[in-house]
Amino acid sequence: MVTETHTVLVCGFGSIGQRHVRILREMGQKVHVFSRRKLQEEEYYQNLEAALSEVHPEYVVIANETSEHESTLKKVLSFGVPKILVEKPLFSTSVENLPENPKSQVCVAYNLRFHPLLQHLFSEIKEQSIISVQVYVGQYLPDWRPQQDYRKSYSVSRVQGGGVLMDLSHELDYINWLFGPWQAISALGGHYSSLAGDSDDVFCMLLKMERCPAVSLQMNYLDRYGRREVLINTDKHTYRLDLMKQEFTRDQEPVTSFSLERDETYRAQHRDILENHGKSCCSLQESLDVLRMIDAAEKSAKAESWQKNQALR
Numbered sequence: 001m002v003t004e005t006h007t008v009l010v011c012g013f014g015s016i017g018q019r020h021v022r023i024l025r026e027m028g029q030k031v032h033v034f035s036r037r038k039l040q041e042e043e044y045y046q047n048l049e050a051a052l053s054e055v056h057p058e059y060v061v062i063a064n065e066t067s068e069h070e071s072t073l074k075k076v077l078s079f080g081v082p083k084i085l086v087e088k089p090l091f092s093t094s095v096e097n098l099p100e101n102p103k104s105q106v107c108v109a110y111n112l113r114f115h116p117l118l119q120h121l122f123s124e125i126k127e128q129s130i131i132s133v134q135v136y137v138g139q140y141l142p143d144w145r146p147q148q149d150y151r152k153s154y155s156v157s158r159v160q161g162g163g164v165l166m167d168l169s170h171e172l173d174y175i176n177w178l179f180g181p182w183q184a185i186s187a188l189g190g191h192y193s194s195l196a197g198d199s200d201d202v203f204c205m206l207l208k209m210e211r212c213p214a215v216s217l218q219m220n221y222l223d224r225y226g227r228r229e230v231l232i233n234t235d236k237h238t239y240r241l242d243l244m245k246q247e248f249t250r251d252q253e254p255v256t257s258f259s260l261e262r263d264e265t266y267r268a269q270h271r272d273i274l275e276n277h278g279k280s281c282c283s284l285q286e287s288l289d290v291l292r293m294i295d296a297a298e299k300s301a302k303a304e305s306w307q308k309n310q311a312l313r
Contacts, residue, residue: 002027002274009057011048011072012064013039015145016087020061023266029274032057035064048072052079059083059274063109065154066092066161077104083273085109089169089294090287092161107269107278108287110173114268114280116258117241117248118174121230124250125178128234130212135175135230137168138223141195155221156197163199165189165294168219172290173282179212181289184308187297193222205297 006029010021013035024031033044034051045051052060052075060081062072070091076084080103087109112118142150154160155167165172176182189203201221209215228243240249246258272280282290289311296307 002029002271004274005030006058006274007055008032008059008061009034009051009055010061010063011035011076012062012068012087013037013044014063014065015148017061017063019263019266020063023263024061024270027267027270029059048075052076052081057081060085061109062086066166067159073106077106080104083107083278085269085273085281086287088173088282088287089161089166090284090291092159092166105273105278106284107273107281108173108284109269110170110282110287110290111265111269112170112174112243113177113282114265114272115243116260117243117246117256118178120248120256121232121239121241122178124237124239125232125234128236130179130232130234131214132233133175133179133212133215133230134232135171135215135217136219137171137228138218138220139226140224141201141221143224143226151196156195156199158197158199162197163201164203164219164221165200165297167221169290169294171217171219172293173286175207175209175215175217176286176289176293177282179209179215181312182207182209182293182309183312184208184306185293185296185300186306187300189297189301195221203297203301205300 008024008029008031010017010031011034013033021031021033032055034048036046060076062069064072066089069086073086082103084104084106090108141155155162185205185207187203187205189200191198191201193201195201203219205217207215226244230241232239237250246260248255272278292311300307
């Protein structure tokens with residue numbers, strides 16, 4: 001529970017917007033909703049400017065379609081809202097020039113950073129030399145949202161911000177957080193399967209990073225088992241994390257396991273923003289670097305060449 005009650009505006013009322021609304025209310029916050037759809041919600045607005053003007057939110061969560069994030073964020077920044085959380089991915093394309101407002105703090109919702117396994121790993125490896133990393137994430141897209149026909153979801157559309165590079169960019173964020181910044185990327189990927197749509201359903205990357213000379217990553221929409229795994233070799237230990245089974249192993253010996261309730265990482269993220277100035281959250285600049293990773297991976301796959309991180313020059 002957050003110790004103080006804040007006035008919150010959640011923009012968007014799809015599945016993720018509804019999750020944020022429910023969790024924030026359970027945390028004792030006063031939540032309003034902006035959505036262009038007509039809702040049964042008592043505290044909702046169909047006009048963003050009206051919502052911002054009348055609600056005067058202390059905290060705004062942007063959870064509408066990825067293609068609308070940029071325009072929504074710019075509008076929220078113009079109102080000087082103190083705390084802003086943008087759902088991942090930040091934008092559907094890389095945007096470098098954003099209006100700045102010193103009154104506003106912008107975080108991006110890579111809540112997997114708050115998973116206890118990754119938090120434990122962060123503490124264990126911070127003083128070690130990291131030699132190689134292997135990351136895998138895959139889940140069968142038609143099974144993601146059982147209540148919805150996957151063919152009608154944004155995930156199948158590049159224009160709407162779909163594709164594994166965007167949808168599964170949690171992996172890009174946490175490898176950058178743990179081992180980065182990234183220095184160079186080589187990638188293969190695209191729409192290879194018979195799944196509907198035109199979004200990329202497979203991507204494989206090899207990355208050179210500041211803290212690790214060799215990171216391999218595969219992400220896909222095809223794995224019917226559903227897996228999210230990390231394997232790390234340092235100069236002292238080998239670590240294996242299974243985020244689906246919630247198991248942490250060091251040198252073949254179980255270290256810890258969790259029975260993590262699904263909403264807990266979301267709650268931890270909101271607590272960090274509301275009570276700790278978002279110190280553990282993904283920052284705006286870090287999320288822009290994830291977009292650069294995505295852009296570089298796409299260019300590498302197309303050109304069949306290594307791409308360097310131009311922001312490090």
